[in-house]
Amino acid sequence: MTRASSRRPGPPTRTERGIPEATVARLPVYLRALTALSDSGIATASSEDLATAAGVNSAKLRKDLSYLGSYGTRGVGYDVEYLRYQIAREIGVTQDWAVVIVGIGNLGHALANYSGFGTRGFRIVALLDADPNLVGERIGDMEVRDFAELEAIVKADRVSIGVITTPAGPAQEVCDRLVAAGVTSILNFAPVVLSVPDGVDIRKVDLSIELQILAYHEQRKSGEAALPQVPELPAMNGLTDLPSVGGGVGA
Numbered sequence: 001m002t003r004a005s006s007r008r009p010g011p012p013t014r015t016e017r018g019i020p021e022a023t024v025a026r027l028p029v030y031l032r033a034l035t036a037l038s039d040s041g042i043a044t045a046s047s048e049d050l051a052t053a054a055g056v057n058s059a060k061l062r063k064d065l066s067y068l069g070s071y072g073t074r075g076v077g078y079d080v081e082y083l084r085y086q087i088a089r090e091i092g093v094t095q096d097w098a099v100v101i102v103g104i105g106n107l108g109h110a111l112a113n114y115s116g117f118g119t120r121g122f123r124i125v126a127l128l129d130a131d132p133n134l135v136g137e138r139i140g141d142m143e144v145r146d147f148a149e150l151e152a153i154v155k156a157d158r159v160s161i162g163v164i165t166t167p168a169g170p171a172q173e174v175c176d177r178l179v180a181a182g183v184t185s186i187l188n189f190a191p192v193v194l195s196v197p198d199g200v201d202i203r204k205v206d207l208s209i210e211l212q213i214l215a216y217h218e219q220r221k222s223g224e225a226a227l228p229q230v231p232e233l234p235a236m237n238g239l240t241d242l243p244s245v246g247g248g249v250g251a
Contacts, residue, residue: 037080068087
């Protein structure tokens with residue numbers, strides 16, 4: 001998952017409590033690992049055990065958790081349930097966040113059917129689409145509503161998070177409508193970089209980019225010999241009819 005908008009990137013930022021954004025991005029991973037340990041009946045875990053469960057090194061984990069406070073006990077480790085609560089509280093998932101999903105295609109259907117949102121502090125209050133053929137369709141215990149109702153829904157349910165699962169074309173318009181309605185956090189699955197004003201947080205999920213990153217690593221594991229041959233440029237084939245330096249178009 002990537003953070004993407006049209007704003008110019010700056011130096012690494014910190015939250016109001018001074019927690020680096022990179023650490024904030026790892027907190028949900030630690031929460032998931034702690035939940036798995038708790039579900040397995042494990043009451044305490046060392047930093048090494050928790051780091052292994054989260055897929056990071058123990059030094060990074062201890063550094064990250066130091067921003068939250070001192071929750072570990074030397075020689076004993078971390079109380080799994082207590083640390084899980086502290087991280088959940090820090091992230092904000094001990095609250096009930098109202099969410100709308102806009103764009104009920106295949107991905108929108110899949111997200112609407114995902115049962116994990118409710119257990120993590122997120123309440124899907126509306127599924128929205130502008131296609132009249134989809135409006136009125138039932139997905140689980142919810143009915144797809146007309147996108148024209150967006151503003152009224154955001155106001156009535158105090159929606160602060162919007163999920164965009166539309167094609168690239170209408171995504172910016174949808175984003176603008178969400179922001180104008182008062183939504184201040186957006187999760188974007190559309191294959192396009194969206195422009196948002198200051199004060200609005202946006203996260204972009206691009207599965208194709210993640211697959212390309214994996215392809216890069218697979219290619220390196222298979223060896224440089226497997227790399228495709230890059231065709232030569234025309235100038236390298238002896239062509240001489242290219243403009244000379246200082247003699248370009250209009251010279």
